[in-house]
Amino acid sequence: MILKQCCDALEQRKLTIAFIESASSGYLSSQFSIFKNSGADILLGGLVSYDPSIKISILHIPSALIEQHTAESAEVTQAMAQHGKRLFPHADFIVACTGLLKPGGSATAEKPEGTFYLSILCKQQIFNFYYLISGTPLQRLNQLTDFTAKEVLHLIQAEY
Helix, strand or coil, X not given: CHHHHHHHHHHHCCCCEEEEECCCCCHHHHHHCXXXXXXXXXXXXXXXXXCHHHHHHCCCCCHHHHHHHCCCCHHHHHHHHXXXXXXXXXXXXXXXXXXXXXXXXXXXXXXXXXXEEEEEEECCEEEEEEEECCCCHHHHHHHHHHHHHHHHHHHHHHHC
């Protein structure tokens, strides 16, 4: 299981992770907390910024950026990761996620339901990812968790 491999790699290298989530509503944080010692050893915490007002008031994302690109966009996701570093300065990885888990939001023909954006801040570098995931909301969240674990594990292997 890729999530366990990722958590084990974080723990073995004494690396920490924090999440700034929107569409995933804390699901990523919860999944990264279920393995041995991960809560104490790797997961620093997270922020669910589902509503744009939280992105603006707590993360200090400019409202103009949200208005220009929507709250569910690559640009806002990257800003969430960058601004999240202020909330979790000791985290080795800041993972930010936005997207369209279910109907509504800023869905369009070009950005349909099932679209997700992931930004990972590691060693002052941002790594951006885009996924179009099908299935039920829970199936999408489980796939998103696997994709996130795969990307973090890849960065651990490349950077540490």
